[in-house]
Amino acid sequence: MVRVLAVLVVLTLSVPMTAAAQTPSAPPPAAPAPAQALPAQAPPAPAAALAIENGSMVQLEYTLSDDAGKLIDSNKGQPPLTYTQGDRQLMAALESQLVGLRAGQEKKVVLKPDEAFGPIDPAAQTEVPKEVLPPESLVVGAQLMARTATGEERPVMVKEIKDKTVVVDLNHPLAGKTLVFEIKVLGIEPPSKGGDPKATESKAPEPKAAEPKTPEPKPGDSKPSN
Numbered sequence: 001m002v003r004v005l006a007v008l009v010v011l012t013l014s015v016p017m018t019a020a021a022q023t024p025s026a027p028p029p030a031a032p033a034p035a036q037a038l039p040a041q042a043p044p045a046p047a048a049a050l051a052i053e054n055g056s057m058v059q060l061e062y063t064l065s066d067d068a069g070k071l072i073d074s075n076k077g078q079p080p081l082t083y084t085q086g087d088r089q090l091m092a093a094l095e096s097q098l099v100g101l102r103a104g105q106e107k108k109v110v111l112k113p114d115e116a117f118g119p120i121d122p123a124a125q126t127e128v129p130k131e132v133l134p135p136e137s138l139v140v141g142a143q144l145m146a147r148t149a150t151g152e153e154r155p156v157m158v159k160e161i162k163d164k165t166v167v168v169d170l171n172h173p174l175a176g177k178t179l180v181f182e183i184k185v186l187g188i189e190p191p192s193k194g195g196d197p198k199a200t201e202s203k204a205p206e207p208k209a210a211e212p213k214t215p216e217p218k219p220g221d222s223k224p225s226n
Contacts (some may be wrong), residue, residue, distance in 0.1 A: 015116040049102045052087040055191025058098070060183055067110070067178040080186050091116060094181060101185050121175040127165040133158075138166065143173060 052058055059080040066072045075081055083089040085098070088147050093115035101107060130138065137144055142158040146168070160167035 010177045050188040050190055052085055052098050052101050052185070052192065057189035057192075058083055058085055058185065059187040060098075061186055062184070063182040065180050065182075067180060069180075072174070072179075098183065098185075101183075103185050103188050106182070109183060111179045111181070113176050113178060116179045116189060117172040117174045117176070118176075120171050124170040125159060125167055126170060127162075127167050130161075130164060130166055133166055146170075157222045179193070 050056070059082050060075075061080055062073075062075060063070050063071070064198055085095060088095075091111065093111050094109055094152075097107065117226045133144070137158060138161055142162060144156050144158070145153050146156045147153055154170075155173055157169045157171075157173055158166055159169040
């Protein structure tokens with residue numbers, strides 16, 4: 001009897017254990033849903049670059065040559081030429097070719113004599129006494145700065161040397177020449193608001209004249225051409 005009871009105990013104890021083993025485990029927690037990505041925002045559109053217009057303050061790099069390719073002047077490697085568009089600081093024909101250009105752009109501008117310094121006027125000359133000129137300027141071809149009757153300075157050139165007088169050519173040294181400008185726009189500032197733009201001291205590119213300045217030549221019968 002003892003052995004039978006022992007077997008019954010074993011069977012009784014093993015049933016719950018078997019049932020427990022067959023009980024299904026709880027399902028694992030569901031994974032959290034992935035966060036929804038926000039739509040990417042487009043970068044703001046860049047502001048339109050300024051273009052040269054009336055009143056713009058402009059900085060230029062230029063090289064000036066004649067139509068044969070001979071170099072006349074350049075400011076490469078030097079401070080830029082600064083001017084205000086529309087203030088007549090450059091030749092009108094040159095200014096008109098720069099309208100609409102933006103910083104970084106380049107342009108070649110060709111000006112005929114009538115768009116630049118005009119044709120040569122054979123009558124535009126005068127004689128002055130030798131003593132009014134610096135001794136180093138008494139050489140044919142020497143370039144000087146003379147004052148007109150209105151006080152404006154303009155370049156002139158020694159054309160002929162006589163015994164007591166010097167014949168001075170009053171034509172601009174670039175008169176009669178076709179000019180070729182290689183222009184690069186370095187910078188642009190918008191027109192000033194609430195008043196006229198401040199004038200700058202920059203002037204139209206011209207050949208560099210000799211250092212000495214002459215007193216005002218006394219005009220003879222002929223008058224300087226405009």
